[in-house]
Amino acid sequence: MIETRLGEFEEVILLLVGILGAEAYAFNIAEEFESQAGRPVSIGAVHSTLTRLEEKGFLTSQMGESTAERGGRRKRIYTITAYGRKTLSAARDFRIALWKQFPGFATGKLT
Amino acid sequence: MENKQHTPPRLARRFLLAFLRHDLAEEVQGDLDEKFLTMLRKATPARAKLQYWYQVLHYVRPFAIRKSTTSTNHYAMFRNYFKIGWRNLAKQKMYSFVKIGGFALGIAACLLIALFIRDELSYDLHYADGNRIYRVVEVFTEKGETDRGVWMEAPFAAAVKADFPEIEKAGRYNSGELFGAGSNQIRRDDQMDNTYEEGFVFADQELLEILKVPMVYGNLAHCLDQPNTMVITKSKADKYFPGENPVGQLMVVNDYTKQPYKIGGVIADFPANSHFNFQFIITMKEREFWNGEQNYWGATNYPTYLLLRPGTDVKQLEEKLLKVTEKYLLPLWIEQGRSDAKQLAKNIQYELQPIANVHLRNAGIGDPVPTHGDIRFVWLFGVIAAFILVIACINFINLSTAKSANRAKEVGLRKTVGSFRSNIINQFLIESLLFSFLSFALGLLLAWLFLPYFNVLASKSLSFPWGEWWLAPVMLVSCVLIGLLAGLYPSFYLSSFKPIQVLKGNLSRGSKNAATRSVLVVFQFTTSIILIISTFVIYRQVRYILTKDVGFDKEQVLLLQGTNTLGDKLQTLKDELLQLADVKSISASDYLPINGTKRNGNMFWLEGRNKIDKSVGGQFWQVDHDYVKTMGLKLAAGRDFSRDMASDSSAVIINQKMAKELGLTDPIGKRMMNYEVFNIIGVVEDFNFDSFRSDISPLVLKLGISPNIISVKLNAKDVTTTLASIETVWKRVVPHQPIRYSFLDESFSRMYDDVQRMGHIFTTFAVLAIIVACLGLFALSAFMIEQRGKEISIRLVLGASLENIFRLLTVNFVKLVLISIVIAAPVAWYMMDKWLQDFTYKTELSWDVFVLGGVMAVVIALITISYQAIRAGLANPAASLRSE
Numbered sequence: 001m002i003e004t005r006l007g008e009f010e011e012v013i014l015l016l017v018g019i020l021g022a023e024a025y026a027f028n029i030a031e032e033f034e035s036q037a038g039r040p041v042s043i044g045a046v047h048s049t050l051t052r053l054e055e056k057g058f059l060t061s062q063m064g065e066s067t068a069e070r071g072g073r074r075k076r077i078y079t080i081t082a083y084g085r086k087t088l089s090a091a092r093d094f095r096i097a098l099w100k101q102f103p104g105f106a107t108g109k110l111t
Numbered sequence: 112m113e114n115k116q117h118t119p120p121r122l123a124r125r126f127l128l129a130f131l132r133h134d135l136a137e138e139v140q141g142d143l144d145e146k147f148l149t150m151l152r153k154a155t156p157a158r159a160k161l162q163y164w165y166q167v168l169h170y171v172r173p174f175a176i177r178k179s180t181t182s183t184n185h186y187a188m189f190r191n192y193f194k195i196g197w198r199n200l201a202k203q204k205m206y207s208f209v210k211i212g213g214f215a216l217g218i219a220a221c222l223l224i225a226l227f228i229r230d231e232l233s234y235d236l237h238y239a240d241g242n243r244i245y246r247v248v249e250v251f252t253e254k255g256e257t258d259r260g261v262w263m264e265a266p267f268a269a270a271v272k273a274d275f276p277e278i279e280k281a282g283r284y285n286s287g288e289l290f291g292a293g294s295n296q297i298r299r300d301d302q303m304d305n306t307y308e309e310g311f312v313f314a315d316q317e318l319l320e321i322l323k324v325p326m327v328y329g330n331l332a333h334c335l336d337q338p339n340t341m342v343i344t345k346s347k348a349d350k351y352f353p354g355e356n357p358v359g360q361l362m363v364v365n366d367y368t369k370q371p372y373k374i375g376g377v378i379a380d381f382p383a384n385s386h387f388n389f390q391f392i393i394t395m396k397e398r399e400f401w402n403g404e405q406n407y408w409g410a411t412n413y414p415t416y417l418l419l420r421p422g423t424d425v426k427q428l429e430e431k432l433l434k435v436t437e438k439y440l441l442p443l444w445i446e447q448g449r450s451d452a453k454q455l456a457k458n459i460q461y462e463l464q465p466i467a468n469v470h471l472r473n474a475g476i477g478d479p480v481p482t483h484g485d486i487r488f489v490w491l492f493g494v495i496a497a498f499i500l501v502i503a504c505i506n507f508i509n510l511s512t513a514k515s516a517n518r519a520k521e522v523g524l525r526k527t528v529g530s531f532r533s534n535i536i537n538q539f540l541i542e543s544l545l546f547s548f549l550s551f552a553l554g555l556l557l558a559w560l561f562l563p564y565f566n567v568l569a570s571k572s573l574s575f576p577w578g579e580w581w582l583a584p585v586m587l588v589s590c591v592l593i594g595l596l597a598g599l600y601p602s603f604y605l606s607s608f609k610p611i612q613v614l615k616g617n618l619s620r621g622s623k624n625a626a627t628r629s630v631l632v633v634f635q636f637t638t639s640i641i642l643i644i645s646t647f648v649i650y651r652q653v654r655y656i657l658t659k660d661v662g663f664d665k666e667q668v669l670l671l672q673g674t675n676t677l678g679d680k681l682q683t684l685k686d687e688l689l690q691l692a693d694v695k696s697i698s699a700s701d702y703l704p705i706n707g708t709k710r711n712g713n714m715f716w717l718e719g720r721n722k723i724d725k726s727v728g729g730q731f732w733q734v735d736h737d738y739v740k741t742m743g744l745k746l747a748a749g750r751d752f753s754r755d756m757a758s759d760s761s762a763v764i765i766n767q768k769m770a771k772e773l774g775l776t777d778p779i780g781k782r783m784m785n786y787e788v789f790n791i792i793g794v795v796e797d798f799n800f801d802s803f804r805s806d807i808s809p810l811v812l813k814l815g816i817s818p819n820i821i822s823v824k825l826n827a828k829d830v831t832t833t834l835a836s837i838e839t840v841w842k843r844v845v846p847h848q849p850i851r852y853s854f855l856d857e858s859f860s861r862m863y864d865d866v867q868r869m870g871h872i873f874t875t876f877a878v879l880a881i882i883v884a885c886l887g888l889f890a891l892s893a894f895m896i897e898q899r900g901k902e903i904s905i906r907l908v909l910g911a912s913l914e915n916i917f918r919l920l921t922v923n924f925v926k927l928v929l930i931s932i933v934i935a936a937p938v939a940w941y942m943m944d945k946w947l948q949d950f951t952y953k954t955e956l957s958w959d960v961f962v963l964g965g966v967m968a969v970v971i972a973l974i975t976i977s978y979q980a981i982r983a984g985l986a987n988p989a990a991s992l993r994s995e
Contacts, residue, residue, distance in 0.1 A: 027142035031149070042169035043142050051174045063138070069148050073141030 013049045018080045025075040058084030117156045119147045123167045132177050196542035210510045211550045213886035217503020218554025223565045224496035226573045231484045234384045234470035239323040245463035247415045260477040262411035277423040282318025283413035286479045300361040300371045305848045310390030321418040329358045329376025335394040340375035342392040348377045366676045408443045432461040502883050508597045510890040523613030535606035543598025551590040635884035636931035642877035644939035644964035649870040655954040662798025664743025668855035671821040684844045693827035698741035701819040702732035704800035705858045718782035727772040733815025741824045749779040749793030764793040769809035803952040885975040892979040904988035916984035928972045932965040
């Protein structure tokens with residue numbers, strides 16, 4: 001199922017939504033990505049991914065409150081769904097399983 | 112804060128909003144603004160702005176871009192527009208009918224005329240070497256008057272081909288009925304029954320080669336190169352030799368079994384858009400109509416066609432052709448002893464007419480083809496078609512605007528519940544397209560239905576071009592174009608309304624275009640009145656022709672045709688017919704005072720004068736003893752031929768014109784000559800034996816045999832029974848040949864078919880133009896009355912009578928129609944005066960025609976407006992005023 005597949009960038013954005021909690025809106029996520037990953041990303045790219053994740057059912061969103069910095073405009077706050085969480089942890093488990101099979105790293109270095 | 116004055120670049124924001132989905136607008140703008148503010152804290156304003164642009168451009172992504180109009184929501188709206196449009200159409204049935212019907216009528220008329228024009232322009236364009244084929248026209252100028260004709264001398268074609276290397280081929284035909292062309296009785300030599308056929312002609316093998324006529328059977332290079340051969344068309348071959356190849360078969364013409372014609376080939380029928388309509392082409396090979404005829408330069412009977420070599424300079428060749436006169440004609444004239452020979456030679460010139468011009472540019476050229484078109488009529492038709500279409504288009508637009516004002520409330524409401532201006536524009540354009548589409552569909556249907564009648568009217572055999580590539584695209588493009596054009600004004604006008612004002616009822620409906628509309632009405636009515644007056648004049652001329660005393664009695668004369676094959680049975684037939692109670696007299700003569708009967712040209716002198724003296728040209732008719740009686744000619748002096756006077760074999764009866772030209776005041780007993788000398792025993796009053804377009808020419812009647820047509824003067828109350836008994840006699844005497852007859856008066860009126868046809872065409876267009884014009888007036892009056900609804904109501908409340916209101920509303924329109932009459936009258940007078948100049952005998956243009964035409968226009972206009980005016984006058988004023 002295509003919907004359950006999670007791209008690398010999607011995974012990061014999904015994680016960032018979870019990390020940012022009530023402050024997870026497009027601009028903030030983009031800023032957070034930039035500071036943590038150390039490379040810039042456009043808000044449009046983030047927004048596009050968020051929309052896609054929402055379509056896949058990993059996220060829900062609703063309009064939040066407005067602030068002065070935004071010229072009084074409201075922001076759209078994204079929240080991770082239970083299905084999103086499950087997919088994230090499945091993705092993590094899958095990767096760890098792969099890491100464990102990798103001979104160079106498999107000998108307890110990671111544990 | 113210190114950065115308060117810096118704002119994101121406005122252009123970038125406008126760009127963003129231009130493509131961004133509406134539901135994303137708020138959050139995205141918010142995000143970008145927040146980003147901008149963050150940037151301002153970290154970097155320079157310029158960089159922040161640049162960054163803003165970067166962010167905006169990165170929003171050009173599929174998910175964020177507004178979807179185009181194909182969403183289901185829009186589809187639903189379009190369906191709604193159609194539904195509303197259709198309901199509007201159905202609600203105002205009469206208005207819709209008038210609007211669609213009027214436009215459809217205009218489209219249909221225009222389409223039919225377009226077909227007609229296309230057909231006229233397509234004549235003689237289909238020959239393989241068409242651009243090198245020319246017809247020779249002889250131009251004879253004397254005393255400033257120019258005559259053009261296409262009859263050339265028999266040796267002309269061969270002579271010019273030999274003398275001028277530019278001429279590759281030269282071919283002639285001879286369609287003279289005196290020589291046996293025209294109509295004849297024909298049969299296969301193995302059968303007995305004759306059939307009457309038309310389209311006989313004598314022609315050269317080379318003429319067929321010039322035209323490169325397509326062959327069905329036989330070889331084009333040899334089909335006419337043997338003596339006594341004949342080429343027939345495919346349809347005649349199918350008729351006489353169904354399913355077989357007739358080449359080599361024999362056919363007998365007019366029972367002349369001594370010399371049957373061998374079929375040398377079968378050609379495809381000449382198309383309807385060719386000026387040739389030959390069916391039976393008899394070879395000229397080794398044929399002479401009299402001794403030495405083929406080398407005689409003194410008679411002109413042959414229309415001649417030339418195929419020029421590629422690259423020939425036509426103008427130069429025309430000048431070189433002048434040598435023909437010097438070389439061949441001058442010696443003949445000198446030999447004949449003509450004193451003016453040199454001068455005469457200078458008067459003759461030759462023109463080469465491209466074959467494609469023969470059909471339409473034939474004005475002033477005498478030729479044997481009776482059915483030529485006229486480029487002037489093609490133009491006239493085109494102009495009329497354009498007028499009708501323009502009038503119809505503007506009507507359509509006018510009706511749309513006039514009625515659209517009623518929709519203001521709907522527009523207000525639509526806007527209030529959330530329509531954008533573009534939605535309103537779309538709605539009105541779609542409605543307009545719907546109307547235009549229906550009109551075009553109906554117009555096509557009308558054109559198709561009327562095509563048979565139009566064919567009769569224009570004497571054509573046009574077919575509807577359903578299968579042709581241009582029809583669908585042209586119709587569709589014009590349909591959309593006119594639909595948009597008609598819809599643009601109302602849609603932009605109406606969509607500009609401010610909802611609040613409309614719903615409050617504050618809409619001001621100014622009549623900005625009153626002047627334009629008035630000009631339009633004047634234009635429409637001027638056209639209509641010109642057509643009406645022209646129709647009256649044409650019909651008056653037709654009536655004049657048909658009722659004028661022509662000098663002979665054309666009533667109750669039956670013409671029995673094809674009697675030349677009867678031989679000695681002719682006398683039997685005459686005798687038996689005379690036994691019938693209702694038959695007054697019988698005469699056998701091919702020379703009758705109607706078109707299509709025999710004519711000739713002869714020179715006459717008074718006895719004793721020398722042949723160098725000026726001669727009188729005139730007709731020389733062979734008639735029998737009963738001719739004068741049967742035709743009802745009136746003797747002005749002298750007596751009729753008598754069977755008791757043996758000397759009458761050298762006696763003649765002349766007409767008054769001949770007496771005058773010969774300079775005889777008392778002709779009886781005088782003697783005149785052409786090759787023999789004749790006693791003049793009688794003078795008949797002049798009678799019109801040719802068209803009214805020409806003067807009566809000099810005429811000499813002589814006893815002689817000429818038995819193609821028998822004229823039977825009847826005195827019958829019951830023509831049907833008499834006809835039946837005549838048929839019985841015919842069948843008994845001539846069992847192998849079907850009887851073929853006509854009536855003299857019918858044949859006479861057929862001479863003026865073209866005039867009558869023009870009358871019908873003008874009537875049709877006049878009726879059409881006035882209908883379309885009235886539709887326009889109808890729309891306009893509806894519009895005006897609607898605008899003045901409140902004013903009329905107030906007048907009614909204050910005591911105005913219906914009559915007052917009626918006068919108030921109609922007086923302006925009547926003024927416009929009067930202006931149209933003033934413009935139309937001189938134009939119509941000029942046109943009709945020119946037209947009547949074609950006739951030597953004509954009715955006068957009198958003022959009553961103009962008055963009649965004008966009154967008719969005013970009355971029709973008044974009737975049209977009355978409906979609206981009376982309705983407005985009778986309306987309950989309260990209904991209109993309540994909304995105040």
